[in-house]
Amino acid sequence: MNPLQMMQQFNQFRQNWLQQNPNTSPQQAVQQLLNSGKMSQQQFEQFRKIANGFSGMKM
Incomplete structure (x- = not known):
C-alpha cells in the first residue's frame, strides 16, 4: 500500500x-x-508515535 492510499484510508476512518x-x-x-x-x-x-508520524506533529 502506498502512502497516498494509507492517507485516504485514514481519512475515511476519521470521517x-x-x-x-x-x-x-x-x-x-x-x-x-x-x-x-x-x-x-x-x-x-x-499509537501516539504512529499518529505523530502521520500528522507530522508532536502530540
Whole structure:
C-alpha cells in the first residue's frame, strides 16, 4: 500500500468515526479507553508515535 492510499484510508476512518461519535472528541474517547483499562499507557504511547508520524506533529 502506498502512502497516498494509507492517507485516504485514514481519512475515511476519521470521517466514519466522527459520524458515529458526534458528541465525543478523539481525546475524550482515548481518555475513556485509558480510564476503563481497555488501553494501556504503553499502547497509548505506541499509537501516539504512529499518529505523530502521520500528522507530522508532536502530540
